[in-house]
Each structure stands twice: as C-alpha cells, then as structure tokens.
Amino acid sequence: MKQFLSFVRKEFYHVFRDKRTLLLLFGLPVVQILIFGYALNSDVKNIGITVLDNAHDVPSQQIMNRIGQSEYFIVREPAADYNDVQSIFKEGRVKCAVVFGPSFGEELYRSGKAQVQIITDASDPNNAKIAFGYLTALIGRYQQEMNVGSAMPYVISTETRMLYNEEQNGSLNFIPGVIALIFMIVCAALTSVSVVREKELGTMEVLLVSPFRPVMVLISKAVPYLLLSLINFVVILTMSYYLLDVVVRGSMLLLLSESILYIITCLSLGLLISNVTTSQQAAMLISMMAMMLPTVLLTGFMFPLENMPLPFQVISHALPSRYYYIIVKAVMLKGLGFGAVWKETLILAGMSVFLLTVALKRFKVRLA
Amino acid sequence: MSTIIQCKDLTKRFGEFKAVDGISFDVSAGEIFGFLGANGAGKTTAMRILCGLSYPTSGEARVAGFDVYKQQEHIKQHIGYMSQKFSLYDHLTVLENIEFYGGVYGVSRAEIKRRSDVLVERLDLGDNAKKLVASIPLGWKQKLAFSVAIFHRPKIVFLDEPTGGVDPITRRNFWEMIYQAASEGITVFVTTHYMDEAEYCDRISIMVDGRIEALDSPSQLKSRFNADSMDEVFHRLARAAQRGSD
Numbered sequence: 115m116k117q118f119l120s121f122v123r124k125e126f127y128h129v130f131r132d133k134r135t136l137l138l139l140f141g142l143p144v145v146q147i148l149i150f151g152y153a154l155n156s157d158v159k160n161i162g163i164t165v166l167d168n169a170h171d172v173p174s175q176q177i178m179n180r181i182g183q184s185e186y187f188i189v190r191e192p193a194a195d196y197n198d199v200q201s202i203f204k205e206g207r208v209k210c211a212v213v214f215g216p217s218f219g220e221e222l223y224r225s226g227k228a229q230v231q232i233i234t235d236a237s238d239p240n241n242a243k244i245a246f247g248y249l250t251a252l253i254g255r256y257q258q259e260m261n262v263g264s265a266m267p268y269v270i271s272t273e274t275r276m277l278y279n280e281e282q283n284g285s286l287n288f289i290p291g292v293i294a295l296i297f298m299i300v301c302a303a304l305t306s307v308s309v310v311r312e313k314e315l316g317t318m319e320v321l322l323v324s325p326f327r328p329v330m331v332l333i334s335k336a337v338p339y340l341l342l343s344l345i346n347f348v349v350i351l352t353m354s355y356y357l358l359d360v361v362v363r364g365s366m367l368l369l370l371s372e373s374i375l376y377i378i379t380c381l382s383l384g385l386l387i388s389n390v391t392t393s394q395q396a397a398m399l400i401s402m403m404a405m406m407l408p409t410v411l412l413t414g415f416m417f418p419l420e421n422m423p424l425p426f427q428v429i430s431h432a433l434p435s436r437y438y439y440i441i442v443k444a445v446m447l448k449g450l451g452f453g454a455v456w457k458e459t460l461i462l463a464g465m466s467v468f469l470l471t472v473a474l475k476r477f478k479v480r481l482a
Numbered sequence: 483m484s485t486i487i488q489c490k491d492l493t494k495r496f497g498e499f500k501a502v503d504g505i506s507f508d509v510s511a512g513e514i515f516g517f518l519g520a521n522g523a524g525k526t527t528a529m530r531i532l533c534g535l536s537y538p539t540s541g542e543a544r545v546a547g548f549d550v551y552k553q554q555e556h557i558k559q560h561i562g563y564m565s566q567k568f569s570l571y572d573h574l575t576v577l578e579n580i581e582f583y584g585g586v587y588g589v590s591r592a593e594i595k596r597r598s599d600v601l602v603e604r605l606d607l608g609d610n611a612k613k614l615v616a617s618i619p620l621g622w623k624q625k626l627a628f629s630v631a632i633f634h635r636p637k638i639v640f641l642d643e644p645t646g647g648v649d650p651i652t653r654r655n656f657w658e659m660i661y662q663a664a665s666e667g668i669t670v671f672v673t674t675h676y677m678d679e680a681e682y683c684d685r686i687s688i689m690v691d692g693r694i695e696a697l698d699s700p701s702q703l704k705s706r707f708n709a710d711s712m713d714e715v716f717h718r719l720a721r722a723a724q725r726g727s728d
Contacts, residue, residue, distance in 0.1 A: 117585055117588055120585025127574050128571070131573040315572075316569045320563055324558060324587060325587065
C-alpha cells in the first residue's frame with residue numbers, strides 16, 4: 115500500500131509539473147465546452163434575406179413586415195428584378211429570397227389562392243431547408259390570421275412538443291458527447307503516453323526490476339487519471355449548468371457511477387495502447403486517430419448514426435463512447451433510472467473487463 | 483567467501499536462436515564482477531534472467547539464494563538495478579526521486595529521511611537536492627542513479643553499462659563509488675564496453691556468441707592470453723565471434 119501511494123504521488127508530480135499534460139487535462143474540457151456550446155451552434159438564426167416585391171400591395175407588405183420582425187431573418191436591401199436577385203445571391207449577402215408576383219394581392223382576394231416564390235441557397239442544404247421551413251410557417255400563420263372570422267371550415271393545425279428539450283437548447287445534445295470525448299482523450303491518451311514515456315526513459319525497466327508488481331505499476335498509472343477525470347467531470351457539469359443551462363435531471367449518483375465505469379473503460383484502452391507502442395508520439399497518434407475521430411464521428415452526437423452506411427454503424431457498436439453517450443443522455447436529459455440503461459452499462463463493464471485483461475496479459479508477456 | 487550468484491548451464495532460446503548458450507559461473511559476495519561481451523553476445527539476456535525479468539529456457543540459476551524460476555519476487559527484493567539511461571525522473575527533484583524509489587522498495591518514511599540526509603551529505607549535493615533532476619549535470623545524475631539503485635541496501639546491484647556517455651574523470655569518480663559499495667558488502671555485477679573499466683573488476687567474464695569464453699581476474703587473463711591490456715584480450719576473443727553485432 116505504501117509503495118502504491120509513493121507511486122501515485124509521483125504520478126501527480128508528473129501531471130502537475132508538465133505544462134502540456136496540465137493544459138490537455140484541464141484546458142481541453144473548458145475549450146471543448148465553449149466550442150460546442152457556443153461556436154458549434156446548430157440553431158439557424160439571422161439568415162440574410164431579400165425580397166422582390168412586384169405586387170406592392172397590402173398582403174405582400176404585411177408578409178414582408180412579419181419577416182422583418184422575425185428573429186430568424188435579417189432583411190437586406192430589396193431586389194429590383196430577377197437579375198438583381200441573382201446578383202445579390204452571388205454576392206453571398208443573402209441565403210434566401212421571397213418573390214411576389216405582380217398580381218399577388220389581387221389573386222389572393224379574388225380566387226383565394228396566390229403563389230409566392232421562395233428561393234434558397236442550397237449550397238448548404240440543411241440551412242436552406244431550415245430557412246424554407248421558417249418562411250412556410252410564417253406565411254402559413256399569416257394565412258390563418260387572415261381567415262379568422264371568415265368561413266374556413268377545415269383547418270388542421272399541428273402542435274409540436276419537443277420532449278426533454280422544450281426550449282430546443284442545442285447544447286443539450288452536445289454536452290453528453292463532449293463528456294464522452296473528453297474522458298476518452300484524457301484517459302486513453304494521457305495514460306498511454308505516461309506509460310510509454312517510462313518505457314522511453316528506461317525507468318520502466320527499473321520499476322520492473324523492483325519488487326513492485328507489474329500489475330500494480332499499471333494500476334498506479336491509471337488511478338491518478340481516474341481521480342483527475344472526476345475533477346474534470348465536476349468542472350464540465352458546473353460549466354454546462356452555469357453557462358449553457360444544462361441541468362442533470364436524473365440521479366447524480368447514477369451518472370457519477372456510470373462515468374466512473376466509462377473512465378475505467380477508457381483507462382484500460384489507454385493501457386492497452388501503451389502496451390503495443392514504444393514511443394510517445396505513436397501512443398499519442400493512436401489515441402487521437404483511433405479513439406478521438408471515431409468518438410467524434412461515430413458516437414452519434416455530431417451526426418445521426420441511423421443515416422450512416424452499415425459498415426460505420428457496425429464500427430460504432432465497438433465504441434465505448436457510443437454506449438456512454440446513450441447512458442448520459444438518458445440519465446442527464448431524460449431523467450431515467452438504471453432500468454433504462456442497464457444494457458449499455460453491462461456492455462461497458464464487459465468492454466472494461468476485456469480490455470483490462472488483455473492489457474495486463476500483454477504487459478506480462480513482455481516480461482517472459 | 484559465500485556464493486551469491488550461481489549459474490549452471492543457463493540457456494535462453496528465442497526459437498532456434500540461442501541467445502544464452504549454457505553459461506555457468508559463480509559470483510562471490512562482495513565481489514565486483516565484470517560481465518563483458520560485444521553487442522549481441524547475450525549479456526543483456528543473461529542479466530535480465532538474473533534480475534527476474536525473464537525466465538531461462540533451461541539450466542539453473544540462483545540469485546541471493548533464490549531460484550530464478552520460482553522466486554523472482556524474492557530476488558527482486560534483494561537486488562538493485564541501474565540501467566545505462568540512469569532512470570531518474572526529470573520532473574521530480576533529487577529528493578523526490580529518492581523518496582519514490584525508497585517507497586517502491588518499501589523503505590520506511592523515517593529511514594528514507596535518514597538515509598537521504600546521509601546521501602545528500604556524501605554526494606555533496608547541498609541545495610541541488612531540491613532541484614529538478616532535469617537541471618543537474620550528467621555526472622551527478624549518474625552518481626545519483628547509482629545511489630538510488632543501492633538505496634534499499636540490496637545484496638547485489640546490477641549495473642547495465644552504467645558509464646555510457648560520461649567523460650573519463652567522472653567515470654573514475656563513479657568507480658570510486660562502486661568500490662565504496664563493494665567495501666560495504668554489496669556485490670556488484672557490471673556490464674561495460676570500456677576495457678579500462680574491466681581492469682577495475684575483481685573478476686571478469688567475456689561472452690562470445692552466447693557462451694562464456696573466458697572467466698578470471700584481469701591479470702590472470704592478460705597473462706594467459708599473453709596480452710598487455712584487457713583490450714587486447716577482448717579483441718582476440720571477440721574476433722572469433724560468428725554473430726554480427728546488432
């Protein structure tokens with residue numbers, strides 16, 4: 115036990131005296147939260163829009179006013195004709211345009227039907243769809259208000275509820291993913307690098323000659339990073355609560371235990387990486403390329419897994435972060451209990467046992 | 483004198499390749515034993531077996547009275563080890579390094595304190611004791627690494643090319659430390675490339691192609707091979723080597 119404590123204390127010296135490690139350990143979570151919370155906002159606001167109004171009548175003016183009042187749009191200078199619309203688009207100042215025909219109001223009053231053209235810049239298809247959706251909804255509402263009082267017997271209006279995230283806070287989706295990502299980087303990368311560094315320095319050899327058991331060497335390497343990751347966990351939750359209004363709805367204890375399990379999975383992965391590499395660069399590269407990229411791409415928090423080609427979906431099942439992401443979303447956002455996530459928990463536990471066993475086995479093989 | 487290392491027909495194979503090919507020798511307690519050989523001769527493999535890092539394929543060996551097959555953990559309690567890389571942590575101060583290795587070998591806190599005070603005194607470290615190892619000169623690092631290797635008072639200390647990359651004067655000082663340790667009863671098992679260092683040993687063995695080709699005191703070897711220096715003895719033996727250096 116005393117040996118173990120000496121070792122753990124030494125690991126802490128390493129972490130706190132190495133600026134790079136420290137930066138990665140505590141700088142990364144802060145930066146990630148800020149980037150994902152603010153910069154990578156998937157909400158679309160302030161879309162530039164231009165209007166070509168050939169009608170100049172009351173309805174067209176009223177619709178234009180509504181567009182102007184909407185927080186989603188910023189109305190640029192109106193277009194004089196079609197060619198003008200084209201050139202404004204080319205300048206890139208607007209992402210969409212609304213065109214009213216010359217007899218818009220007249221047709222509307224006479225036949226009860228009129229057409230308005232919406233043009234969007236579909237070089238970014240997602241934004242184009244969103245802008246289109248906003249405009250359709252806006253015109254639809256205008257139409258409904260016109261019909262108030264007059265006889266319009268059948269109207270089906272939809273009422274939508276966004277469950278678990280009524281305010282449509284984009285951060286809610288990212289935070290669980292960011293937590294998964296940060297643990298993966300901190301635990302897998304830092305642990306593997308710190309083991310490999312000892313190999314490079316030659317100190318590992320001395321440790322192995324000492325009576326300190328090899329298994330204990332690995333465990334003492336992992337424990338400090340487990341503790342530091344828990345600090346990170348608190349930092350992330352605090353930041354997301356105060357800065358991004360993300361509240362933990364479920365049991366904090368459950369979330370914490372699940373996180374410890376996931377951290378152990380990542381640490382085991384780091385130890386395994388350290389066994390198959392001999393240089394710090396290689397360890398870093400493998401951790402980053404093999405762990406970080408798939409975590410970002412295939413966990414489901416950036417891109418929906420359901421739409422991916424089958425091979426990618428298969429790969430994503432091998433990622434611990436996928437299951438942890440599901441767990442955190444369930445506990446943190448939906449407030450669900452253990453009953454809802456036991457399957458994922460079991461998979462993570464299985465992965466940890468497997469990775470740790472292989473890591474320890476391989477570590478011993480090197481000695482024989 | 484009692485025997486502290488015993489090897490009989492010790493062999494290590496990697497597939498068809500015999501890295502160590504049936505070596506037999508004894509080392510007495512308190513002796514300075516030089517373990518020489520060209521690169522690839524099998525020194526490191528043999529030393530790893532004796533340190534409890536690797537199992538032999540066949541043959542017998544006992545270190546400090548313990549069997550290398552079954553009692554590796556006991557062996558580790560009684561040996562010290564210093565590699566050519568000095569194996570100190572740059573981010574730790576001199577004292578923290580001592581505390582760490584002392585702790586790993588289970589030396590009590592009070593004893594660590596007492597011994598490190600003596601050590602700081604003896605190495606004339608002064609204020610350097612509180613400096614990071616990264617900032618102290620190479621010669622000091624080497625002495626410190628040796629002191630750390632014998633900090634837990636082992637019966638045997640294994641030195642794997644301990645003087646690589648160090649100037650002759652520092653090397654000379656270093657050998658004084660080795661003599662000091664030997665006079666305190668620690669057996670020293672040292673590998674080296676420097677033939678002038680071989681002269682400092684009580685006895686030396688020379689390994690060629692996995693076998694021990696010569697084993698005696700430096701003066702006996704020189705007279706047997708009719709040579710003026712150990713360098714000449716070594717070259718005559720090593721010339722017959724079949725394996726290329728790796």
